[in-house]
Amino acid sequence: MKKLSKTLVLALAAIFLTTSLSAATVSEGDAAQTSFNLAANKQYGDNYETQGKTGNILPKDYKAKKGDKITIHVEATVDKDIVLGERKGVASAAELLFVDGTAAAGYWLELTDRIKITDAVKAGDKIVWDYTFEVKTDGKSKAGDGGCRWVISSAPQQKTAVKLTATKFTYKIER
Secondary structure: HHHHHHHHHHHHHHHHHHHHOOOOEEEEEOOOEEEEEEEOHHHOOOOOEEEEOEEEOOOOOOOOOOOOOOEEEEEEEOOOOOOOEEOOOOEEEEEEEEEOHHHHOOOEEEEOOOEEOEEEEEEEOOOOEEEEEEOOOOOOOOOOHHHOEEEEEEEOOOOOOOOEEEEEEEEEEOO
């Protein structure tokens, strides 16, 4: 009986540990926003070309937590080329990330690392992006309040505004 109890306890502990180590889906679905304008935003200098406003793609009640994984799948086109350029010594056509843009976060708290699109993007060509972002710091506010917004920014060498239109844009959040 004593041996059976010890075996049962070890088995339950293994099940608990395995379950707690695997990520659970918090939310998944279609992005709330599917069209983005990348226009010059030089009020802070040459390295801030970005869409006019950060993208609202996640559920309004989602609050980013360190360790969360946000996976996006984007199928889209752009109406003008996104040119390859250089930002802070690194070549890319565009960068993708999630930020907390609320006052509580100082209006720009990068929640994830930047993913760099290293090839020029041609107008009319189909774009397919599949990326997973790991949240590196807790957000201060919920996504609906500006707390976890998707940002796509072009290189400073981009001279004309570009409209990205997604025909499919999905997300999955795991914790």
